[in-house]
Amino acid sequence: MAEKSGGGVVKKLLVTGAAAAALGTGVMFYPQTAGEPQVVSQAMLEQIMDVSELSTFEAVYNGIARVMNEKRPEKVDYYVSYEAVIKAGFDFERLSVSVAETDRLIVVTIPEIRIHKVDVDITSLDYIFENTSANTATVSQQAYSACCADAEAESRSQRAIYDLAEQNAHNAVRALIDPFLRQLGSDYRLEIRQEEQS
Secondary structure (H helix, E strand, C coil): CCCCCCHHHHHHHHHHHHHHHHHCCCCCCCCCCCCCCCCCCHHHHHHHCCCCEEEEEEEEEEEEEEEECCCCCCCEEEEEEEEEEEEEEEEHHHCEEEEECCCCEEEEEECCCEEEEEEECHHHCEEEECCHHHCCCCHHHHHHHHHHHHHHHHHHCCHHHHHHHHHHHHHHHHHHHHHHHHHHCCCCEEEEEECCCC
């Protein structure tokens, strides 16, 4: 939890943050004179990281979906190959930031990494029909749905996607906060934690 400090310094900090936000330039910090206390607020850190969804990993996935016959579910109508782009990351609105003034510690907890988006390129679909009567005017729509479901299922089962997205998330958060910490001096430490995958 954030600890409270002297009212004058906090007020100065809030006015500086509000002025920077009004200018649309983000929060800017200038070196403090020796001996002047420096205060970090949770609201300031959250303002710096004001984005909603951050994709921290993107990959191209080539897959093959199997489409079964509706009347005879044990029979394959056709196979369709496809190319998809998979994006994984986390919801910045669920990011948790806490500041412990006395310990000079900033703790950022990154929410669970999730697959945000799976985009199947419909122009990449290529068919191999086992049942030629399945080659109808609506085959592309059915195949596209099957490819989306296949790409989503395959991407959710790939632990490497989550691991790389998590590593990139830590690097992104550090890149956002490190310049701020450098302005504060070496007294503050940053600790990044990861919410467990469910």
